[in-house]
Amino acid sequence: EPCDRTLLVTGGAGFVGSSFVELAVARGARVIVLDALTYAGRRDNLREALASGRAELVVGDICDGALVRGLLAAHRPDAIVNFAAESHVDRSIAGPDAFVRTNVVGAATLLGAALEHWRGQDPAAAARFRHVQISTDEVFGALGPTGAFDESSPVAPSSPYSASKASADHLTCAWHHTFGLPTIITHCSNNYGPRQYPEKLIPLMIARALAGEPLPVYGDGGNVRDWIHVRDHSHGVWLALTRGRPGRSYCLGGHAERRNLDIVRTLCRHLDELRARADGRPHADGITFVTDRPGHDWRYAIDDTRARRELGFECSYDFDEGLRDTVRWYLDHPAWLRPAHEEDLR
Numbered sequence: 536e537p538c539d540r541t542l543l544v545t546g547g548a549g550f551v552g553s554s555f556v557e558l559a560v561a562r563g564a565r566v567i568v569l570d571a572l573t574y575a576g577r578r579d580n581l582r583e584a585l586a587s588g589r590a591e592l593v594v595g596d597i598c599d600g601a602l603v604r605g606l607l608a609a610h611r612p613d614a615i616v617n618f619a620a621e622s623h624v625d626r627s628i629a630g631p632d633a634f635v636r637t638n639v640v641g642a643a644t645l646l647g648a649a650l651e652h653w654r655g656q657d658p659a660a661a662a663r664f665r666h667v668q669i670s671t672d673e674v675f676g677a678l679g680p681t682g683a684f685d686e687s688s689p690v691a692p693s694s695p696y697s698a699s700k701a702s703a704d705h706l707t708c709a710w711h712h713t714f715g716l717p718t719i720i721t722h723c724s725n726n727y728g729p730r731q732y733p734e735k736l737i738p739l740m741i742a743r744a745l746a747g748e749p750l751p752v753y754g755d756g757g758n759v760r761d762w763i764h765v766r767d768h769s770h771g772v773w774l775a776l777t778r779g780r781p782g783r784s785y786c787l788g789g790h791a792e793r794r795n796l797d798i799v800r801t802l803c804r805h806l807d808e809l810r811a812r813a814d815g816r817p818h819a820d821g822i823t824f825v826t827d828r829p830g831h832d833w834r835y836a837i838d839d840t841r842a843r844r845e846l847g848f849e850c851s852y853d854f855d856e857g858l859r860d861t862v863r864w865y866l867d868h869p870a871w872l873r874p875a876h877e878e879d880l881r
């Protein structure tokens with residue numbers, strides 16, 4: 536459906552945010568991206584959106600309340616969609632402070648500015664306004680072999696990353712219940728697709744395999760994640776923004792549960808087909824099992840019945856095809872596999 540909304544998309548130069556910006560621009564929205572361009576954000580992720588003339592990038596921090604209020608006053612957006620976050624679990628174990636700052640204080644800064652902006656609008660604009668907080672299935676903690684998370688699952692985060700995301704969710708709910716701000720929260724499972732920073736499982740394994748380096752798998756590789764294509768996630772966020780009910784949260788899943796070891800083996804198989812190793816051996820020979828991540832959640836799965844019923848959400852990517860296309864994309868874009876800072880991967 537076409538759209539004449541103006542959106543402030545924070546964290547829009549990252550992996551998921553830039554996919555959402557592309558989708559929003561294609562639907563006719565005008566987008567102001569606010570992104571600090573940390574190691575994970577790249578201006579180049581927005582190349583097509585910026586070229587369309589319907590998006591602009593403001594480089595800045597969501598913790599900067601004056602900057603956020605200035606952008607809201609200048610552009611009077613119909614929504615804020617917050618993707619800005621520190622997003623890597625391993626980094627949150629090595630250094631949690633940045634996670635508390637951006638994911639908690641930053642989210643609260645946005646909520647405070649959103650409330651002022653919303654209260655200052657005329658009734659029609661205020662009724663239209665939405666504040667969308669992008670969350671994760673990780674806030675619900677770990678599952679056993681059966682069952683799935685839904686919107687009523689207890690919040691029980693395990694890592695500093697998921698705890699910071701859960702904190703932002705609580706704040707977002709409080710701004711709705713206490714102040715009436717029309718908020719929406721989405722909880723999505725693991726994303727895959729083009730332009731993911733090469734610290735995350737899929738691009739990291741591809742990068743290491745291509746470099747002939749060992750492929751480190753945590754524990755016995757048995758941890759299970761549900762995988763969704765980043766464009767399906769973006770589509771779900773768009774539906775939550777345009778059709779969601781204020782005060783509600785929506786779980787978005789990919790219906791593709793896979794063990795980490797199976798992901799790595801599948802990547803190796805695709806790589807074998809597309810690019811042989813210099814020594815002629817299968818890429819899977821590089822798999823090595825390393826000490827498990829502390830507090831590693833065993834399994835995540837999502838029941839997205841609410842999003843299907845209320846938003847008409849459906850995934851359009853088949854996981855196995857989507858993963859193969861993703862491997863091809865990284866092979867065609869080797870520059871994406873080089874981290875901004877080499878030491879990031881050590």
Ligand code: NAD
Pocket residue numbers: 545546547548549550551552569570571572573574575576577595596597598617618619620621622623637641669670671672700722723724725726727732
């Ligand atoms: P990412 O790390 O690729 O991107 C994060 C973006 O936020 C970057 O562009 C970065 O520059 C920006 N940013 C960081 N700190 C900032 C600050 N203080 N001010 C402004 N911008 C800042 O992360 P991603 O994978 O694209 O995830 C985006 C959002 O989606 C996150 O909130 C994450 O929790 C959520 N999410 C991601 C996944 C996934 O699998 N990738 C799954 C579910 C939910």
